[in-house]
Amino acid sequence: MSEGTARTRGPHIAKQLIVYASLIVICAVVLYPVLLVCKKAFEPGRHFALSPSPIPKDVTLDHFRDLFGSRGSHGELLFLRHTLNSVVVALSTTIVGVVLSCTAAYALSRFRFPGRAAGLTSFLVVQMFPATLLLLPLYVILDKLGLLNSLVGLVLVYSTTAIPFCVWTLKGYFDTLPRELEEAARIDGASQWMIFRKIILPLTRPGIAVTALFSFMTAWNEFIMASTFMTDESKYTLPVLIQSSVGQFSSDWGLFAAGAIVTSVPVMVAFYVLQKYLVGGLTAGAVKG
Amino acid sequence: MSESSYTRVPVLQRQLRDFGVGAILAILIATIAFVAVRNTELAARQIGLAKRAALALANRQAPVPTVQTVLVSAPVASKKHAYLHQRQIKTSLQPQWLPLVADPDRPEHKLYYDAANRFDRDHVLAELMRDGTGRAVAAELACDMKQTTECPIAIAITAPARPAPYPFLVLIGVLGLGAAIAAAGALVSRRAARVGLFAGIAALAVPTMLWHAWIGTTAILIVAASFALAQRALLTDRIARSLHEHRTAFAFLAPAGVSMFVLVAAPFVIGLFMGFYEHRSGTWQFVGLHNFLEILSGGGRELDDPLNFWFTLGVTVLWTLANVVLHVTIGIALALVLSKKWLRGRGVWRMLLILPWAIPNYITALMWKGMFDKQFGALNQLFDYVGLDSVSWFTTWANSFGPNVATNTWLGFPFMMVVAIGALETIPRELYEAASVDGASRWQQFRHITLPHLRPALGPAVALGSIWTFNMFNVIFLVSGGKPNNSTNILVTDAYRWAFERGERYGMAAAYGTVIFLILLLWTVFGTRIVRRKEAT
Numbered sequence: 001m002s003e004g005t006a007r008t009r010g011p012h013i014a015k016q017l018i019v020y021a022s023l024i025v026i027c028a029v030v031l032y033p034v035l036l037v038c039k040k041a042f043e044p045g046r047h048f049a050l051s052p053s054p055i056p057k058d059v060t061l062d063h064f065r066d067l068f069g070s071r072g073s074h075g076e077l078l079f080l081r082h083t084l085n086s087v088v089v090a091l092s093t094t095i096v097g098v099v100l101s102c103t104a105a106y107a108l109s110r111f112r113f114p115g116r117a118a119g120l121t122s123f124l125v126v127q128m129f130p131a132t133l134l135l136l137p138l139y140v141i142l143d144k145l146g147l148l149n150s151l152v153g154l155v156l157v158y159s160t161t162a163i164p165f166c167v168w169t170l171k172g173y174f175d176t177l178p179r180e181l182e183e184a185a186r187i188d189g190a191s192q193w194m195i196f197r198k199i200i201l202p203l204t205r206p207g208i209a210v211t212a213l214f215s216f217m218t219a220w221n222e223f224i225m226a227s228t229f230m231t232d233e234s235k236y237t238l239p240v241l242i243q244s245s246v247g248q249f250s251s252d253w254g255l256f257a258a259g260a261i262v263t264s265v266p267v268m269v270a271f272y273v274l275q276k277y278l279v280g281g282l283t284a285g286a287v288k289g
Numbered sequence: 290m291s292e293s294s295y296t297r298v299p300v301l302q303r304q305l306r307d308f309g310v311g312a313i314l315a316i317l318i319a320t321i322a323f324v325a326v327r328n329t330e331l332a333a334r335q336i337g338l339a340k341r342a343a344l345a346l347a348n349r350q351a352p353v354p355t356v357q358t359v360l361v362s363a364p365v366a367s368k369k370h371a372y373l374h375q376r377q378i379k380t381s382l383q384p385q386w387l388p389l390v391a392d393p394d395r396p397e398h399k400l401y402y403d404a405a406n407r408f409d410r411d412h413v414l415a416e417l418m419r420d421g422t423g424r425a426v427a428a429e430l431a432c433d434m435k436q437t438t439e440c441p442i443a444i445a446i447t448a449p450a451r452p453a454p455y456p457f458l459v460l461i462g463v464l465g466l467g468a469a470i471a472a473a474g475a476l477v478s479r480r481a482a483r484v485g486l487f488a489g490i491a492a493l494a495v496p497t498m499l500w501h502a503w504i505g506t507t508a509i510l511i512v513a514a515s516f517a518l519a520q521r522a523l524l525t526d527r528i529a530r531s532l533h534e535h536r537t538a539f540a541f542l543a544p545a546g547v548s549m550f551v552l553v554a555a556p557f558v559i560g561l562f563m564g565f566y567e568h569r570s571g572t573w574q575f576v577g578l579h580n581f582l583e584i585l586s587g588g589g590r591e592l593d594d595p596l597n598f599w600f601t602l603g604v605t606v607l608w609t610l611a612n613v614v615l616h617v618t619i620g621i622a623l624a625l626v627l628s629k630k631w632l633r634g635r636g637v638w639r640m641l642l643i644l645p646w647a648i649p650n651y652i653t654a655l656m657w658k659g660m661f662d663k664q665f666g667a668l669n670q671l672f673d674y675v676g677l678d679s680v681s682w683f684t685t686w687a688n689s690f691g692p693n694v695a696t697n698t699w700l701g702f703p704f705m706m707v708v709a710i711g712a713l714e715t716i717p718r719e720l721y722e723a724a725s726v727d728g729a730s731r732w733q734q735f736r737h738i739t740l741p742h743l744r745p746a747l748g749p750a751v752a753l754g755s756i757w758t759f760n761m762f763n764v765i766f767l768v769s770g771g772k773p774n775n776s777t778n779i780l781v782t783d784a785y786r787w788a789f790e791r792g793e794r795y796g797m798a799a800a801y802g803t804v805i806f807l808i809l810l811l812w813t814v815f816g817t818r819i820v821r822r823k824e825a826t
Binding site for chain 2: 099104119130141256268270
C-alpha cells in the first residue's frame with residue numbers, strides 16, 4: 001500500500017530534478033535548430049550571422065517580402081503560384097489517398113478472400129523499392145499518359161506512394177472495431193456499403209485523421225519527383241522552390257528560412273490538432289497483432 | 290465430377306469469358322511490343338539516314354533526299370576580336386562560307402553549331418535528337434585534298450518523323466478472328482475448346498510476329514498456353530466463381546488495387562527489366578546480367594573505393610543500424626519518462642518533442658546542413674564559444690557521416706517515441722503492482738513486463754523504420770551530399786548518381802534498385818522470422 005502511494009507522489013525529489021533537467025536539455029537540442037531558422041528568417045543578410053545565439057539582433061521582414069514578391073520569367077508571382085500548386089496537390093492527394101485506402105483497408109480487414117494475404121504483403125513490399133528509382137519508369141509512363149508537367153500526374157504518383165502506409169494503419173484500426181456492430185446492422189437489412197459508410201467510417205475518424213495527415217505530408221514534403229516531372233517553372237511546388245533557394249551555386253539562407261517557416265507552419269498546426277489521435281492511431285493495429 | 294462442373298456454366302459463355310480475359314492480356318502485351326519496336330525501328334532508320342547523308346556530303350556524292358546537310362568549318366579566331374572563335378557554314382543553296390551565328394529566322398543554326406561542338410568533343414555523332422520531333426543528327430569529317438586548315442564537318446539532320454500510328458484495324462481484325470476460332474472450338478468438344486482457346490489467343494501473336502517483336506510474341510504464346518491449361522484444370526472456372534463469391538471484397542479493393550498496379554507495380558516491373566539494359570546517349574542495349582555482375586564484383590575497384598558496391602553497402606548498413614538503434618533507445622527512454630504519472634506538463638513536453646516529426650524532412654536536412662557550415666554554421670560557433678577548435682565539416686568520412694546521423698536521429702526519434710507511448714498505455718498497471726509485491730526489481734519489471742508489451746507495437750515500427758532509413762534519400766543527398774569523394778553515399782543516393790550524374794547510366798541505376806529491393810526483402814523475411822521465433826519462446 002505504501003508502495004502505491006509513493007508511486008503517485010513520485011520518487012525522491014533529487015531524482016525528479018534529474019528527469020526534469022534532462023528533459024530540458026533534450027528539448028533545447030530539439031528546439032535549437034528550429035529557433036536558428038526562425039532567427040534567420042527575421043535577420044537581414046543572406047548568411048547566418050556569426051553568433052550562436054538564437055535571438056536576432058536586428059529584425060526585418062525583407063526575407064518574407066522577397067519570398068512573396070519573387071517573380072517568374074513572365075512576371076507572375078512565383079511564390080503564391082507555387083503555394084497554390086502545393087495546396088491543390090496536397091489536398092487532392094489527401095482525398096484520393098484516404099478514399100482509396102479506406103475502402104481497401106476495410107476489405108482487407110473484414111473479408112476473407114483468396115489473395116488477401118498476398119495483397120497485404122504486397123502493400124508492405126512495395127515500400128521497399130526506393131521511390132527515387134521509380135522516377136525513370138514513372139517518367140516514361142506519365143509521358144505516355146500525357147501527364148508529365150501536370151499537377152494531375154503528381155497527385156496520382158503521390159497518392160500511390162501514400163496508399164500502402166495508409167492501408168496498413170487503417171487496417172489496424174478497423175481490426176479493433178467489434179464485428180457485432182456490423183452483424184446487428186446486417187440483420188436489420190443494411191447493405192455492405194451502408195454499413196461501411198454509416199457505421200464503420202464514423203467510428204474510424206481518429207484513424208482517418210492520422211491517415212489524412214500522412215497523405216498530406218507525403219505530397220507537401222516531396223521534392224525529387226516534383227522537380228523531375230515538372231519542367232515548367234509555374235508548375236513547381238513549394239519544396240522545389242525552397243530547396244533551390246540554397247542550391248549549389250547561390251545560397252540565400254534568409255529566403256530559405258522564410259520559406260521554411262511558411263511551409264512548416266500548416267503541417268505543425270495539423271500535427272498539434274491531431275496529436276491525441278496520433279498515439280492511438282499508429283499503434284491500434286499493431287497491439288492487436 | 291469434371292463433366293458436371295463443365296456443364297454448369299454454358300459452354301459458349303465460358304469460352305468467350307476465358308478468351309476475353311486472355312485477349313485483353315495479349316492486346317496489352319502487343320501494344321507494349323508495338324510501342325517498343327516502333328520506336329527502335331524509327332530511331333534506327335532515322336539515324337541510318339542521317340549517317341548516309343553526312344557521309345555522302347563528306348565524300349561529295351549525290352545528296353540523300355529529305356535530309357538537310359551543311360558543311361561547318363572548324364572554329365577560327367575572329368578577325369576583329371581574336372578571342373572570339375567562330376564557325377562558318379556552307380549549304381547547297383549558298384555555296385560561299387558565311388559566319389554561323391545565332392539567327393532567330395534560322396533556328397537550325399543553333400542545332401548545327403551544337404552538333405559541330407559535340408562532334409569535335411566525341412569524334413562521332415549519330416543519334417536521335419532529344420526534342421521529341423524524331424529527327425536524327427549525324428556528322429562526318431569532310432576532308433579535302435587541297436585543304437590546308439582543319440577539316441570542316443559535314444552535318445546532316447533528317448526531316449522530322451512521326452512514329453507509325455497504332456494499328457487499330459489490324460488488332461480488331463485479329464481479335465474477331467480469334468474469338469471466332471475460340472467459339473468454334475467450344476461448340477465442337479471439350480478438347481477442341483481448349484485447342485480453340487489456345488489458337489484464338491495465339492492469333493493475337495500474328496501481328497507481333499510481323500513486327501519482329503519476338504519477346505512479345507513469346508509472351509502472348511505463353512499467355513495462350515497457360516489459359517488453355519488453366520481451362521483444362523478448371524482453374525478459370527474456379528477463379529470466376531471466387532470472383533463472383535467475393536465480389537463485394539474485390540469491389541472495395543479495386544480502386545486502390547488498380548491505381549497501385551498502374552503506378553507502382555508497372556514502374557516496378559519496368560525498373561526490374563531496365564536493370565538488364567545499358568543506356569548510352571539515348572539508345573538502350575540488352576546486356577543481360579552485366580550490370581549486376583559489375584555491381585557485385587565491385588566493378589574492378591578496390592574495396593575501399595567509395596564507388597565499390599560493397600563499400601557503399603557497408604556504409605548503408607552502418608547508417609541504418611546507427612539510426613535505428615538511436616531512434617529506438619531515445620524513443621523508448623523518452624516514452625518511459627513521459628508516461629510517468631507524476632510528471633508535470635506531460636502534454637507540453639510531448640508537444641515539444643514531437644516537433645521534429647512535423648517539420649518537412651528536406652527542410653530539416655537543409656537546416657542541419659546550414660548548422661554544419663564551416664564558416665557560418667552554428668556548431669562551429671558554439672565550439673568557438675566554449676573554446677574548442679572549429680571543425681572543417683564534410684572533409685573526412687567521420688565528420689560527414691556524423692552530421693548525417695545526427696540529422697536523421699533528430700528527425701526520426703519522435704516516431705518511435707509516439708509508438709512506444711501508445712504501447713505503454715496498453716500495459717495494465719496491476720502487472721507492475723503484482724510484480725513489486727513479488728519483490729521484482731525495477732530492471733526486472735522493465736525486462737519482463739515493459740519490453741514484452743512494447744514488442745508487438747515496436748516490431749513493425751522497427752521493420753518499417755529500418756526500411757525508411759535504408760532508403761532515406763533526402764538526408765544523405767542534402768546534408769553531406771556524399772562528400773567527401775562519394776564516401777558517405779548510401780545505396781539509394783549512389784544509384785541516383787549513376788542515373789543522373791555519371792553519364793546517364795539508367796540501366797546501372799535500375800540494377801542498383803533491384804539489388805536494394807532484394808536486400809530489403811531478405812531483411813524483412815528473415816527479420817520478421819527472427820522476431821516471431823523470439824516471441825514463440
